[in-house]
Amino acid sequence: MFFYRIKKYLIIAGILAAVGFGLFKYYEYTQNQIRIYAENAARAEMAQQETQAALEKTMKDLKLVQEKFTKVTEQFAAANGRVKGLENKLKEHDLPYLAEQKPGLIDKIVDKGTKDMLRCLEIVSGSPLTEEEINVTKKSKANTTCPDIANPNYVPIN
DSSP states (O other): OHHHHHHHHHHHHHHHHHHHHHHHHHHHHHHHHHHHHHHHHHHHHHHHHHHHHHHHHHHHHHHHHHHHHHHHHHHHHHHHHHHHHHHHHHHHSOHHHHHHHOHHHHHHHHHHHHHHHHHHHHHHTTOOOOHHHHTOOSTTTSOSSSHHHHOTTOOOOO
16 A cells, blocks of 8 residues: 555656646747747837838938929029020021121120030039139129029129
């Protein structure tokens, strides 16, 4: 009977040891899963932050592009208006007749217009204004092709 009791206690102890070992392994497994989920959540949070930063930068760049596009569109409209004005001026004059009668005058006018137009293209392309261009006060010194760009402080008197 004594062996029967010991056998019974050994079986119970074995069952308890197996259950305890199973609980320990289950605890290790759940802790490992919690760690994995925490790492995945941290990676997802970092990815979300990077995506948000990229989105904000893209929106900022888009706004900048829109501003530049608006500015270029305004400059193009102004240039187009100047072209129309020049076309109207040229329609008023008989240039072949004037060139025949006063070739020196026409050469001087055409040369100044060409020089002014080339300077306008340089400025629109990014060339900085000179001190002389900024401080122009006389019409004879002003760039008549694009005074709003080349001579920002010059106000023509009509």
